[in-house]
Amino acid sequence: MHIVVCIKQVPDSAQIRVHPVTNTIMRQGVPTIINPYDLFALEEALRLRDKFGGEVTVLTMGPPTAVESLRKALTFGADRAVLLTDRYFAGSDTLATSFALSMALKKIGAEFGDPAIIFTGKQTIDGDTAQVGPGIAKRLDRNQLTYVSKIVETDLVNRTITVERRAEGGVQVLQSRFPVLITMLEATNEMRRGSVENALKAARAEVVTWNAEAVGIEDLTQCGLRGSPTIVKKVFAPGGRTDEVQLVDNEGNPEARANALIDAIFARSPDVEKDLFDQAAHHF
């Protein structure tokens, strides 16, 4: 079984700083990581390969430096890495991103075998949209299974897959047919440690690198800023809270301090006080 996992290299959000004057992200010197949500997808793909055999290809679109994330994925055990990079992709929104990735996925299918499953993470930590997975599925006309918490059964003979999907108020058990696109829910598995052997392989591995032309994109108006229907007009830092934290008097025994804290909470929000008493009246 051939499986492709789409990953994204993102800035480590713990390190992000906003420029105080220009209100832009200061990317310089910010370390990058594989989008944490993508690791759940990668681990799930590796488990399926280990169980059923086959290959896992990781794909990313980004600047040439995104190759670092691909090598990292190889150390976890992926078999092949593909980097899609071109200055024409700069400024892509999710519609343009899903277009470029879908073209690369078609090429991967033609060169290395049509993937039964394409995995993505639930969303990225920088864009947070959760739109690229469904976008790719639609463009490739695949059945999409989003927010998957568990792969229940994979039937390679009948080419069906049964999954549990996190829905509102419960879990849907869905059965679909290959080829599918799955977006994996977080905290569904634990990423394995990379092995020394894989790390050595990863360092030597040749990363397949394609640009727009290589994946057969002729219409460049579908790429990058030009191919993006959304336009970012304004970027600004959240209206920083001007009020400082109100510290509750630190004197006295725990009981006195607890009561001082409750007084402060109720003083700030009579609404919460009312809710609590209403609820208590109902419950006891």
Place this chain on the structure above:
Amino acid sequence: MAEDKKPATPQGGGRANTRKELPEHFKAYKHVWVAVEIEHGQIHSVSFELLGEGRKLADKRGVELAAVVMGDDRARLEEAAKECFEFGADCVYLACDPALVHYRNETATNVLTDLVNTYKPEILLLGATNLGRDLAGSVATTLKTGLTADSTELEIDEEGSLAATRPTFGGSLLCTIFTLNFRPQMATVRPRVMPMPERDPGRTGRIVEFDPQIVEDDIVTKVLDFIADRDSDKANLPYADIVVAGGLGLGSEENFQLVKRLAEVMGAEYGGSRPLVQKGWITADRQIGQTGKTIRPKLYIAAGISGAIQHRVGVEGADMIVAINTDPKAPIFEFAHLGIVADAVTLLPALTQAFSARLRINRLAS
């Protein structure tokens, strides 16, 4: 929605200023729509919130507000339509078909895109729930239009376009996004971001029937089962009014029980920071923060949580954040409203006791 887009200049502008005229075939697109979420007969609260917000946008544009409802139970759908009218809709598009008994991406995408192509709304809003995000991405890609995810503010600008503001880079920045040259302009909004509108009992509107003509055999994905959350002890953190959470500062799994006890007395949900999941003190569905749940309670009490950015972005929507931490320099005091420099392990039992005493006294007095 922009995944990685920056404006050409820090103040914005760039390509957005070189706006072209809206293409002729999009000029017929009018009215504001809300795709209503119905699961197991219940309308999701986010749909009412969107109707409230959609009403304001429609009034500013001088157009109608319409709701789309789909399902398999006609009586229930007509009841839902009535609710939509009372919450501000002028018109309801009603799609009833046995194949729409459960939400499925394929069927819902087909129905919604067909409706859009037939009746041409200029704005289409959906809830940023798992269902709404699953559907919105497919519909926007099919229609090749722009979609802004998880908007926190929706406005109509002076030229009549939808301005959708959303957090990006894990909440460290906000950006305002437009879909100028494509229709509909699509956006999703998370539950509890917009206020619940007032209900206007008896308010009515017109129903437009839509026959989706779905052939079940053509639909690849089947729903085998639905395991409702009430069958198990699932956390309902995103909708809780009061949340009490603990962090590594509590020191041990045993001490984490103090968080649970306070939550119980207050009728609150409990949760924790990410390291607690890794330590196995709490299950993943109770993790609060960037890779966990985003909460918007009226009151959030954080005990022994230092307040790293990943935690901060998950709780900043709380009306009131109360921090209990021994370290006065902990980052949590930078964004908490109320703070107390104290050891949570001694303060939590005192708080539990004090809350419980007050609630009891109040009950006796009334």
